Amino acid sequence: MKTKMKPKNMKCPYCGKTAVLRKASYVYKDRALEEYLYVCSGYPECDSYVGVHAGTFKPKGSLANGDLRHKRIETHKLFDAIWKNGIFTRADAYRWIQDIFCLNDSQAHIGQFSEYRCDCLMNECRKVLTNHHVKVA
Numbered sequence: 681m682k683t684k685m686k687p688k689n690m691k692c693p694y695c696g697k698t699a700v701l702r703k704a705s706y707v708y709k710d711r712a713l714e715e716y717l718y719v720c721s722g723y724p725e726c727d728s729y730v731g732v733h734a735g736t737f738k739p740k741g742s743l744a745n746g747d748l749r750h751k752r753i754e755t756h757k758l759f760d761a762i763w764k765n766g767i768f769t770r771a772d773a774y775r776w777i778q779d780i781f782c783l784n785d786s787q788a789h790i791g792q793f794s795e796y797r798c799d800c801l802m803n804e805c806r807k808v809l810t811n812h813h814v815k816v817a
């Protein structure tokens with residue numbers, strides 16, 4: 681547990697300032713679902729942050745602004761629909777992402793994705809879901 685609890689040095693990709701590990705309530709106020717967030721030190725002028733994996737200080741991906749956070753959530757919904765509907769297993773679905781973008785295991789996470797890559801993955805997910813007659817929004 682000790683090693684997992686070491687905060688990571690991260691920079692904000694938007695303004696270049698250092699990200700600071702903070703209690704999630706700093707951003708979410710009363711609806712803090714996650715324990716900690718890496719928040720841009722320019723927050724709230726720079727609206728950029730990312731959550732951590734439960735019980736660790738390990739970031740879920742890169743810092744993201746509102747648009748990108750929203751896009752990653754939408755992308756995750758479409759992607760999760762693929763394995764939730766049993767088209768691929770969850771593990772195979774992640775391998776499929778790796779194949780599409782030529783990524784390794786640690787890079788193939790929506791939390792690391794840019795808006796452009798989210799768009800590409802959403803298109804690919806829609807194709808797979810449509811081919812398997814799964815209704816998508």
Ligand SMILES: [Zn+2]
Pocket residue numbers: 692693694695696697720721722723726727728
């Ligand atoms: Zn920033």
